Amino acid sequence: MISAAMRVGLLLGGIGNAVYVLKKIQKSKIANEEAVFWVWSSFIIVLFAVFPGLPIFFARLLGIESSANLIFLFFIALLLVRVFQLSLKLSALERKIVKMNQKTAIKEKEKAEL
Numbered sequence: 001m002i003s004a005a006m007r008v009g010l011l012l013g014g015i016g017n018a019v020y021v022l023k024k025i026q027k028s029k030i031a032n033e034e035a036v037f038w039v040w041s042s043f044i045i046v047l048f049a050v051f052p053g054l055p056i057f058f059a060r061l062l063g064i065e066s067s068a069n070l071i072f073l074f075f076i077a078l079l080l081v082r083v084f085q086l087s088l089k090l091s092a093l094e095r096k097i098v099k100m101n102q103k104t105a106i107k108e109k110e111k112a113e114l
Contacts, residue, residue, distance in 0.1 A: 002052040002067050010071075014045030037082060041075075 021038040024030040042071075048055050048071055055067035055074075064070045076114075 002048075005008045006033060007049045007052060009048035010045050013030065014049060017045070031055035041078065042075075 018039055021030065021035055021042065025032070025035050052067070053071050059065070059067045059070040062070065064073065
């Protein structure tokens with residue numbers, strides 16, 4: 001069973017996070033792709049708060065003793081996946097920077113030789 005305090009915390013956290021992300025979207029401070037992830041995360045948090053039977057059902061289904069443990073496990077796993085995705089993006093950007101620096105160095109050398 002999810003305690004009332006945890007439900008209120010989930011509800012406030014989910015709504016607060018969604019409002020914060022939506023404000024960042026309005027100010028163009030976050031890419032739409034990133035915003036979708038955070039809005040969906042907020043939606044899931046609110047869903048767990050409004051329907052406490054969902055995490056209880058999935059906890060029993062997966063053999064997890066407490067629905068709170070399931071919620072923590074779910075979000076830890078979700079954030080680990082997100083960190084991995086961001087690592088992939090970072091690696092791609094680092095490769096692009098190296099290529100751009102190499103091209104710039106070649107062009108500068110060619111200019112210097114003229």
